Amino acid sequence: MANFTKATGIKDWLNQRLAIEKVEKVIASEYWIPKNINFLWAMGMILVFTFKMLLISGIFLMMYYQPSVEQAFDSVNYTIMREVDFGWLWRHVHAVASSVTFLIMYIHMFTGIYYGSYKKGREMIWISGMLLFITFSAAAFSGYMLPWGQMSYWAGMVITNIFSLGGLHMDGLVEWIRGDYVPAQAFLTRFYMLHVLLLPLAIIGLMGLHFAALRIPHVNNQDGEEIDFDAEAKKYLDGDKKGSKVMRFANDFLSKDMMVLGIFLIFFFYLVFFNYGFALDPVNMDKADGLITPKHIYPEWYFLWSYEILRPFSTNVGLIAFGFAQVIYLFLPWLDRSSNAVAASRRGKFKIWFWVLLIDMIVLTAMGKLPPEGIFSTIGLVAALVFIALWIILPFITMNEKKV
Amino acid sequence: MKNKEPLILVVVVAFSLLVYLLVETYAHSVMHKHVDSQNFEYKDLPPVTKTGDIRNGKVLVTGAGACIGCHSIESEGIAANIDVVSAAAIYGVNPPDLSDVGVLYETKFLANLIKNPTHALNVEHKFDTSKGQMHPMVAFYGAGGDIDQEVADMVAYLKSIAISIDDLTPKMAYENACGRCHSMAYESWTEIGQTPKFKNKINELAYEIKTLKYQDSLKAYMGKLPPDLSMYYRSRSESFLSTFVEDPQSHLKGTAMPRVGVTAEVFDKLYEHMADSADTKRAERDAIGKNVMIYIIIFAIFAFLWKKQVWRDLK
Numbered sequence: 001m002a003n004f005t006k007a008t009g010i011k012d013w014l015n016q017r018l019a020i021e022k023v024e025k026v027i028a029s030e031y032w033i034p035k036n037i038n039f040l041w042a043m044g045m046i047l048v049f050t051f052k053m054l055l056i057s058g059i060f061l062m063m064y065y066q067p068s069v070e071q072a073f074d075s076v077n078y079t080i081m082r083e084v085d086f087g088w089l090w091r092h093v094h095a096v097a098s099s100v101t102f103l104i105m106y107i108h109m110f111t112g113i114y115y116g117s118y119k120k121g122r123e124m125i126w127i128s129g130m131l132l133f134i135t136f137s138a139a140a141f142s143g144y145m146l147p148w149g150q151m152s153y154w155a156g157m158v159i160t161n162i163f164s165l166g167g168l169h170m171d172g173l174v175e176w177i178r179g180d181y182v183p184a185q186a187f188l189t190r191f192y193m194l195h196v197l198l199l200p201l202a203i204i205g206l207m208g209l210h211f212a213a214l215r216i217p218h219v220n221n222q223d224g225e226e227i228d229f230d231a232e233a234k235k236y237l238d239g240d241k242k243g244s245k246v247m248r249f250a251n252d253f254l255s256k257d258m259m260v261l262g263i264f265l266i267f268f269f270y271l272v273f274f275n276y277g278f279a280l281d282p283v284n285m286d287k288a289d290g291l292i293t294p295k296h297i298y299p300e301w302y303f304l305w306s307y308e309i310l311r312p313f314s315t316n317v318g319l320i321a322f323g324f325a326q327v328i329y330l331f332l333p334w335l336d337r338s339s340n341a342v343a344a345s346r347r348g349k350f351k352i353w354f355w356v357l358l359i360d361m362i363v364l365t366a367m368g369k370l371p372p373e374g375i376f377s378t379i380g381l382v383a384a385l386v387f388i389a390l391w392i393i394l395p396f397i398t399m400n401e402k403k404v
Numbered sequence: 405m406k407n408k409e410p411l412i413l414v415v416v417v418a419f420s421l422l423v424y425l426l427v428e429t430y431a432h433s434v435m436h437k438h439v440d441s442q443n444f445e446y447k448d449l450p451p452v453t454k455t456g457d458i459r460n461g462k463v464l465v466t467g468a469g470a471c472i473g474c475h476s477i478e479s480e481g482i483a484a485n486i487d488v489v490s491a492a493a494i495y496g497v498n499p500p501d502l503s504d505v506g507v508l509y510e511t512k513f514l515a516n517l518i519k520n521p522t523h524a525l526n527v528e529h530k531f532d533t534s535k536g537q538m539h540p541m542v543a544f545y546g547a548g549g550d551i552d553q554e555v556a557d558m559v560a561y562l563k564s565i566a567i568s569i570d571d572l573t574p575k576m577a578y579e580n581a582c583g584r585c586h587s588m589a590y591e592s593w594t595e596i597g598q599t600p601k602f603k604n605k606i607n608e609l610a611y612e613i614k615t616l617k618y619q620d621s622l623k624a625y626m627g628k629l630p631p632d633l634s635m636y637y638r639s640r641s642e643s644f645l646s647t648f649v650e651d652p653q654s655h656l657k658g659t660a661m662p663r664v665g666v667t668a669e670v671f672d673k674l675y676e677h678m679a680d681s682a683d684t685k686r687a688e689r690d691a692i693g694k695n696v697m698i699y700i701i702i703f704a705i706f707a708f709l710w711k712k713q714v715w716r717d718l719k
Contacts, residue, residue, distance in 0.1 A: 078590055262705075265703065272693075274693060286639045287635075370430075370434055
């Protein structure tokens with residue numbers, strides 16, 4: 001049993017019981033961050049912010065939302081949007097934050113790929129990040145069902161139907177997921193549960209893992225420099241703040257995080273108040289109707305690239321390609337055979353690989369939304385093949401990469 | 405080392421913007437049929453060339469066996485002969501009250517409507533007289549004189565009794581031009597009118613039965629129950645709605661919905677009423693939006709200054 005003495009004050013009292021000073025050092029003042037990093041390293045903090053916005057706005061929305069097929073649509077579009085004070089604000093914040101979360105997540109991911117921040121002990125950061133991406137995707141999809149509009153219903157129909165397609169033919173599984181032959185009450189209630197409880201819990205847990213994974217290998221830096229964190233930290237603490245290659249997380253890096261957040265918030269609230277349409281699809285403003293299929297069914301923009309990998313092929317090939325696209329990013333740390341954890345600009349062929357991948361993802365995204373006709377389906381097919389080819393050749397082009 | 409951040413920012417913004425333009429602007433322009441607006445001019449309809457005589461128009465409109473055989477003119481004290489449910493059972497839809505048609509509809513549309521309803525309403529595909537498909541509104545065959553003069557007189561009369569455009573509220577415009585076929589649940593509007601508050605269940609159910617009966621007639625007449633328009637301001641674009649109202653066939657070939665015939669000014673009012681239903685808080689949103697932007701910009705400036713201060717010791 002520890003030895004407790006009469007506390008000299010509140011801080012001391014807490015210190016004896018919770019070691020708050022030590023905790024503060026570990027998570028803030030002596031959590032060392034390299035100085036040579038740019039604003040892309042603040043994306044994690046922005047994601048923390050957008051998640052917080054989703055959580056807070058979600059709590060308010062949950063107070064009035066009714067998870068029933070009879071009332072869901074009106075509880076959102078009438079009760080929340082018209083009756084409840086500032087209900088419209090929470091809804092628009094929630095919708096825009098979910099879309100923007102994906103934008104920032106993609107930027108965050110591609111920053112990681114560009115700077116090679118998934119190797120040399122950082123594999124768990126990458127994996128936990130990808131798991132977060134997957135759980136966020138599930139949360140976004142389940143949330144999209146809740147307003148029970150036309151796109152909710154038909155996206156739910158099409159996506160759950162995937163398991164019954166082609167050689168899979170798992171009709172039993174589709175029924176099991178839906179709890180019915182078509183998306184109906186059982187379907188809505190279980191997606192509601194997933195969206196407001198299970199998935200947020202999983203996300204919070206994974207966020208803990210993602211942060212913890214960062215502690216030992218530390219964050220990467222833009223020059224790929226190997227820093228002796230202990231020595232540099234000592235230099236800093238001894239007073240040579242300018243000469244040290246590292247800085248405190250708080251307040252040093254935090255001040256930069258806040259600056260980037262400030263700029264991000266201008267963009268974010270501009271979208272919330274003046275340009276929210278992209279995050280609230282007009283088709284979903286029609287009540288779900290199982291007898292009217294919308295002319296175009298498409299997922300939200302952040303799923304379009306993987307949707308387009310499913311679409312241009314015959315059913316079975318499409319399913320395999322789709323499955324491949326869902327998991328392949330997870331294996332990046334092992335498919336990249338080079339030990340260079342530096343910016344792609346210094347990595348020869350990998351540099352080309354990176355930019356082709358990025359552009360290919362954008363092409364896939366655009367084609368995923370456009371109707372699959374004529375030239376669009378051809379471009380979509382080529383882009384999907386390029387995507388698969390890129391991942392197959394990755395080990396070969398990185399195998400003999402020169403050490404930098 | 406030189407600062408690469410501005411370049412990185414440009415790259416990030418450019419790619420994000422590219423995705424936005426492709427997925428939103430470009431994809432939607434491909435997916436949605438583009439229909440050019442005709443500014444509610446109804447160019448296919450011949451114009452009214454005669455100057456109408458209001459007094460003669462009144463005789464023609466309100467005379468025995470004329471318009472008021474089916475239409476009410478409540479502002480002139482001429483009530484409907486039968487209730488809405490019976491009217492719908494006979495005609496398919498309740499014939500409109502004529503009090504304000506003079507302000508709601510384009511002059512030449514009204515004139516053409518009187519002379520040749522199926523053509524003006526653009527529903528000739530549905531009412532082919534050679535196949536015995538009669539439109540419930542009988543065309544005006546003339547009262548013995550110059551038919552064009554008589555039509556001009558009737559239009560002049562209808563315009564003279566209508567309220568002024570400034571007094572026409574968005575709600576009135578909607579109720580007259582759309583409301584007999586389209587409910588607007590979020591504004592408590594059904595096809596038979598504003599739903600009253602009921603003190604007892606019997607009256608409430610009786611009203612509901614009336615509505616359902618009316619809807620049954622409407623369904624039989626139109627082929628399906630016309631959609632509720634509560635959310636149309638958000639589910640359809642303005643250009644879609646205006647060109648659709650102008651000529652439903654331009655978007656939905658073969659639809660039973662007639663051309664409405666409203667003026668451009670009246671369409672703006674209809675659109676405003678739809679906004680009042682689907683985007684009630686738009687004024688509040690704009691006002692709060694501006695204040696939030698000011699607040700956030702001040703926050704960003706302080707964050708920037710704080711960063712500068714902290715980093716002064718680091719570099």
